[in-house]
Amino acid sequence: MTLDYAYFAAASTLIHSAQGAALLLLGAAEAAELEKPGTRWAYLGPAALLAAAAATPLLMLALPGRWDPALLRLALEARRGFHIFIAFACLFGAAGLARLTQLLLGREGGGWRAAFLAFLAFSGVLYFATASRVNESAWRQVLFWHSAAGATLLLAVALKAAGLFYPRRWLLTGWAGLLIAAGVQLLAYRETPDAFGLKLVTLQSAPDMPPPGARAPLFKDAGPADKERPGR
DSSP states (O other), X not given: OOOOTHHHHHHHHHHHHHHHHHHHXXXXXXXXXXXXXXXXXXXXXXXXXXXXXXXXXXXXXXXXXXXXXXXXXXXXXHOGGGGHHHHHHHHHHHHHHHHHHXXXXXXXXXXXXXXXXXXXXXXXHHHHTXXXXXXXXXXXXXXXXXXXXXXXXXXXXXXXXXXXXXXXXXXXXXXHHHHHHXXXXXXHOOOOTTSSXXXXXXXXXXXXXXXXXXXXXXXXXXXXXXXXXXOO
16 A cells, blocks of 8 residues: 555645635624524534534545545544644544533533633644644744634634623624635635645765774874985
8 A cells, every 4th residue: 555645735734625615604604693693503513613624534535545544544644733633633522512402401501602712712722733744844834824723713712701791792793704814714724734744854874983082093003114224
């Protein structure tokens, strides 16, 4: 079995797109809920989060694994940093289930609402750790984009949490708008081909050097001494 590292970058781009679409639809659903509370549009948000969570392992199996679980296992062993997408899938799925449960319980779902926000906040924090999972040649771009998305998502959660204690329309509008902004950022992200590819390392041997602690001779060997000339 051989690995094609181009599939890693393609899978990463599509997973980011799935996450971005989920956050964008969640923001749109929250905005619709703000305008008309109690509508069915509110269920669009958790459905989008659950869809993104389900799409992540399928994309990993379809691209790096090429629908072969054994090849996927080999791919994950070769690029352990790809496990971070499994963590994202768990967090997005948990956030979707928590939000869905809160909607079904109504006013009694306050604890599930807190869990929903906590899972989104953990997702935002996890975006900051993504840059440490790629090659050094791509970490600057990854750090910039993921830090921006993570900060936007964390700020959105902070506005929503503040709106629970101080109900203000601008706080809830900002929450929905920042969710949409984070979604757009992730949708615009494109993984670089060398993020998960092989690195070429060149080793150059050093010139011959004396062993550590050895001292160079003070005088060079001038060869055998001249024979003594006979006297006249």
